[in-house]
Amino acid sequence: MPESTLFEDKYDKIVDLARRRGFFWPSYEIYGGVAGFYDLGPLGTMLKVNIVNLWREYFVLKHQDFVTEIETPVIAPEVLFRASGHLDHFTDPIVECLECGRKYRADHLVEELAGLKAEGSDVEELDSIIRERGLRCPQCGGDLSEVRTFNLLFRTTIGPYSSDVGYLRPEAAQGMFSAFKRAFVAMRERLPLGIAQIGRVARNEISPRQGMVRLREFTIMEVEFFHDPEGEDPPWDRFSGKLRLLPAEARLRGEEKPVEIGVVEAIDEGIIKNKWLGYWMCVSREFVRELGIEYGETYFEEKLPHERAHYSAQTFDQVVRISRWGWIEVSGHAYRTDYDLRRHMELSGQDMTVFKPFKEPRIVEVERVVADKSVLGRVLGPSMAPFLEALKRMSPDEVKRALEGPGETVTIAGFEVPKSAVRVVKEREKVSGTRFVPHVAEPSFGAERLVLAVLDKAYTEDEGRVVLRIPRRVAPVKVAVFPLLEKEELVRVAREVYMKLMSLGLTVVYDESGSIGRRYARADEIGVPYAVTVDFQTLSDNTVTIRDRDTKQQIRVSLGELHRRLLELLGLAAATALSP
């Protein structure tokens, strides 16, 4: 029995509310809709903007001493995804039953039916195994089609030539990797360096079905954190503490409950293979908590090797339990090692290494090949250039071996040269550092899933009324302003208050229709944390009431201090600390 059935299935109610009040709805509805695409409505857009900004606060602003944000295009040339491995790996081999039409992962089918290790085999291998062994559809026994691959990248062309193939990015990461050197120089060549990006990505999912959980296009929030794996420790004084983890080996034992363990301990014990991966998991835990998801409602599940992406040495998914769908992944934490930068070095020919100074310069003895060009020039003439090229590619040991043997001349790399013209010398050299390819730890969030998770956690009912207990910081509308009654003198003051709060930068709604109770209910339903009511007492002493969404408690404050009190209540007071 799935765990999710133990919880009241609020999903339908949330979807209903989302449509009615304008959080989100399926895209292109007038044409029947297209699976995997959702619009965000007025409230959904504001909520998402707030979530995105909170993410930026945690991942960028609180780390702006070493994390910076950039923006790169959604469309990229084919070579980028050849380098990243997505053209080859962001794909699945599929066979189809010609009788019943069922589709199977070809490698899984071969493993299951033939008992062979097939994961990673190419299409031809899988195809021939299926033919040789006469594998058939496990469901109906029908003939199987040829193995083909389905790539989840959306393909397009760049400009008028169909040969200029481009793809919509399935992750923002590759834009950051390909711009690494620029950003690194702009950030004054210091490591560690986090490059953050918030942007749209697209994945051509075969059959997206879980509403806002699985979209073909969504907003991703990622940090590619470039660092030296042997370098300095993360700033544990900023984020640290215990993580709820479900390690892969525990999953293999059949465990389903996460264990709670201090992050530093988890790193020391090798459960988390990279310390920055662990650090950003701590940041993620706090960020998600501020969205209204308590520690006990989220944990990090390590992916098994075959579940991991091709670039990852270790992956944890941060999961959150919501109604209907159970535990859903809201963020992925991948230790990408130096895979991506190395691949981009190979395909672009550009150097992506970073200089790492030693604490003390070292004097080392090195062997170097020295060529006497004045001699060689006379002997080789125009052949000197190719000879020097070939020589450069040889190690000192190889050269030494070539120089052994009798006679005045030797043949090196096919060129006959005088022995005296090539020497291997030992030199003492001062080395102040070394170059290496930075490693990457990547926390990556899907914004729309967070919108859904926030709504799911916030959704409550109180005597048949819906109250969205959205955390104040991310509530789309912060304040509602009402006249107690629709009397001209109350309306006038209430409208003034409304305009004033709006001009001071708060998101505010004004409502005068229906009873005061109905208006509170309408505000509660879209998660407005505070409602300000102008009543008859206001007219005599300039005070109004502030009513709390969650407790229904009211306090009375003067109009003069209303704005400041609201900022305090909303947790935004710090932003105005310097205001008069």
Next chain:
RNA sequence: GCGGCGGUCGUCCAGCCUGGUCUAGGACGCCGGCCUUCCACGCCGGAGAUCCCGGGUUCGAAUCCCGGCCGCCGCACCA
């Protein structure tokens, strides 16, 4: 992609089996009016649906049949 179930005002649902009386009904929500001094009050009125799309059967289709699209569930798939 397969199988099952479904698609009717903004929302939820009735009607469909047994074709006509459906100019498609109700509730909630929305708008207006009256009433109302703090938690969806009451009364009155109004707007709002080419019944998912296309085709077929029929004198006549929301209703029956076929195809498509979309959604949910199961399978499969899923960075």
